[in-house]
Amino acid sequence: SGTHLGSNNWVVNSQMSASGKPIIANDPHLAYRAPGIWYAAVIKSPNWNAAGVTLPGVPGIVIGKNDNISWTLTSIMTDETDFYFETLDSSRTKYLLDGSWKDLIIVEDTIETRDGIREPIEIKYTHRGPIISNIHPYNFIFNKDESTYPPISMRWLGNEFSDEMDAFLKINKAKNWNEFKLAVEKFNIPGQNFVYADGEGNIGYAFGGALPIRPNNATTFVFEGSTSKSDWRGFVPRSDLPYLFNPTQNFIATANNKVIKDFKYHITNLWEPSSRIERITELLQSKSKHSAEDYIKYQEDILSPYAKSIVQYILFAFQDAEVKDENLTHSIKLLNEWNYEMDKYQQAPTIFLTFFDKLMKNIYLDEMGEDLFNQYVFLANVPYRNIPELLKNPFSDWYNDVKKNERKTRDDVIRQSFSDALDELEKTISKDVKDWQWGSLHTVTFKHAFSGASGLLDDVINIGPYEISGDGTTIFNTEYAFSESIEKYPLFQHEPFDCELGPSMRFIYDFAKPDEFYLILTTGQSGNIFSDHYKDQTELFLSGKYMKIKTDDLAIKNSENKLLKILPLDR
Template identity: 35%
Template sequence: GELASMLGDEYLSADIYLRTWRIHDISKKITEKMDLKTKKIMEAFCQGINFWIDETSDDLPLEFRILGIKPQYWQPSDVVGYARMLAHELQSSWKAEIIYGAVAQFFGMNKLAEIYPGYSETQPKISEHLKKEETKIVYDKILENEFFIRDLLHFRSPNIGSNSWVLSGALTETGKPLLANDPHLDFTQPARWYEMHLKGGRFNVSGVCIAGIPVPIIGQNETCAWGFTNSMVDDVDFFVETMHPDNPNKYKKGNEWLDVELIKETIPLKEGGDTTVVIRMTHHGPIISDIHPLLKGQETAVSMAWTGHWLTSEIEGFFKLNLMKDWEDFTEATSLFGVPGQNMIYADVHGNIGWRPAVYIPLRKKGESLIPRPGHDPTYDWFGKVPFVEMPYLLNPEQGYIVTANNKIIDNTFQYYISGLWADPSRAQRILERVQSLDNATVQDMKSIQLDVTSLFAREITPYFLATEAGTERKNLKEAYRLLKNWKGEESIKSSAALLFHSAINKLIRNIYGDEMALLGKHYLEAFIGLKYLHSRSLRDILKKNKSTWFDDVRTGKYVESRDEILKRSLEEAVNELEDRVGPNPTSWQWGNEHSLTHPHVLGKIKILNWLFKFNVGPFPSGGSDKTPNAGGYSFNKPFKQTAGASMRRIVDFSNL
């Protein structure tokens, strides 16, 4: 929340928004409650950073010199704050709350039910007290701020995720476990991860760390190894608060009027001086709607509950992972992780393999919800977290393997609501398909799976396009049908069909959802597509049912389009666009030529600086997509530039630890 002090007063609104998330405040509180051993390590780590700052004060890195700023001294709460900012980056349910809330409010619950995976009538309804004009401003402002900050810090991409799997020795050539992990994050320059071998005192551990965290986040020690994937937990709820008509600092809870807590925040400015803002807090959390000055003093307000506001112990958890000796130590370590929610896989030298979700899951009195909840009704409040002892886990499963790829982690018999944000199952299904086919698995087999570019999603959706062929199509449209007929869903760099398919899918999504989303405002279609896992599952569902009001183009008046009309239109538009952009010869339509990745630097956006200093690294042709094990998620607004993917890949071979 100090961007304005470095980059200028125009970043003040972003600072206010970040302060409202309370990341800096909760980081200080977490640091205060740390155990003494952890705090000493953190203090020593910060002393090392600060020594380097002093040592290089006359020769700072180029970025500092260009911006005319000096690095500030670090303290332990900065390390915690950095970890909590990662939780903000990996948090995605804020977007669902806004998009689904807007759809429900402006188009009705029936319209929402068609695109809300797993929707049921028992879920919370949008409060009848909402005023469309006020909440529309809230939704718009949150989207504006989130996109601005995520653009600045290079984590706007919706294509975050991860793959991990572990095989027991019964399935490997050596008789020892194999563990594989590749986190999917936004590409950045400098790199996200750094290899580390930390040896000294109690530590002998290697793996990868993120700059600013003192130990490996993913790695192995002398006896154990572990990996992460995002558990996709729904850890944010927005509450529509009823404010007192005569006092903006009172809000309703049941039959009572409670006082809001007023917190003053002082934000420094670049040109000197500072500004003070007041953040209002309810028992749910901060009033996020106050980020827009027009909404202050209104009779409705929107507050935010986030598990990131809870006091958690992830730093201690990282240290315990680094030092663990067995499954019991692993279990203790995972119990300390609250946010961001992770699936942790495990293996050890004794041949054990396992999985535990490392996350705090809020208990909701009225079940699941991906839309704002009525704040005045206490029955919708959170009331604690799911007890760790009741969380599911796996230890040495009979099948001899465990696969996680942001997919649904537990069936519907589990008594608590975890999430509705699960990934499209394509990646997990393909990894599972490959793992189940293995006999005497090797490290090379693990590499092959990590580099697999086969999309089961494409295999499922392609027949819908093929069913629209009439037999009278012109040359390149006819060729498009031929390409798709002969395609098996392999999204290799040289594949013409892969480029055609993604061009058609891009058009299909715009043609199904774009007309309604455009009525909501500027960022809504992009934000909806940013719910990539949800919109993919929605697309599968409505294509299969062949019945949805979303197929109709609201811009064509009384005429109602059918599913197949929209599919055909989308394929035709894709062919036309490829002819214009790539050329009339389909042999030149190659996925890797259009689907490229660049590792962007924050200053690389400034063309003259990038030309002078080569901040950005790339582009490189790339295969795959967000639906393949070799993840290659791309920008919807700038197709098909890859924005996220495997930020690192690890394979741990317990026969050669």
């Protein structure tokens, strides 16, 4: 979709909690789909009591609580993969490394299709990993020029031995911080920010994931594979990875942001922009005590610090400009009075985000061309982080129009982008600004894997569309793709501003009420499209409502819900 994994999690300790016990929250941001990703579960056994959400097929709770602790996750955005341009000999059986030819490992395999057809495949490996050129995005995503590349090999952390299942089993059964921290040390991939709390009032953070030792930090691009200079040098010792226990600020929060400064090992170049963590921190510092009810409001928050910072440049660019166009005057006024909330009923978000789309194109597109531009903005956090840095310089060469050979300033490009945005809105929506509500453009549809095969089928298996607030810089993250739609591949098809990623569930737990927690899924508990529970939570989720899940035996046994018992077969 051109988006990425994200998430928010935070915890306050007893001193900042209205209940006198830690309160912890999580909303993992993943690509939207139907059925939803998560499955609510309560595990009861003589030596294992845990509750929260799991993934179908995983024998345990991924995010949740047990009788003693609670844990939540966000992506660290760890750089877990490196790619290398390889040089092969004419026989395609050897590769060049440090001046000598090495034998490729060649594996012959067969893929059997449902029609009984046996498709032979050949997989070639260097010492780093498989050659994956035929599936690397360079060769099929945004490659209108049909550029060709040398063979590309991949070193991936997921090909190393790890035991995430055992890590989660031990986390599920951990009784305290030390047991939890030891369990997290067994977790390798994908790298996760584990935020922790326990019934004794402690809170903590653990870096969950293996980290390769690299000779340099420039890992965003493909390396030259004919030399071993860029090969991994082992893995960072677990004792060197960051953790935090009972910090003096009395809270911990992560939002895929850079959680540690000046770390001596490379973690990633793909941190999320700071907008979400800034807003979470602002809310947690806004009052001395917080409740679970406050957390519900925070998870629904749609104010964008990012938009607030960018709008100042727009207002500055127009402060001395002569404006005669009525819609331009009205739009500037709306931005000047805006509360920076990405509210689906407001016009200001539509104006700002359409402007931002035009700004990216007016800055980058003439220098990069279509293919490189779409590759560059495909991962949205890259332009999100680069634009504010560029705007600090009023005279960057990136503002120049290289096709017309014209020098331009920051304010020139801002005014042009704003004008382009209004032209677009007048053309696609209406000449009347009052019709430009954000929700008219920004909608979400939870699409089934078979979506697109038939319009009639789509009406049954898809859930939506619904108008939705937020964007990629708000706590309520409702990100959309910056890159253009690729009609050839259903996975990458989208309309402008279609929401493709967001909170895949919401979880809140107050240790003062150990037998219950708040939870909401995006669709429903069932994957059966004919079930009453296929989409019965969607409207609750979109309206900011939650279920209260009871976990004590009495509440479960006395529940009016249906109970399915799975018993062993008598032999």
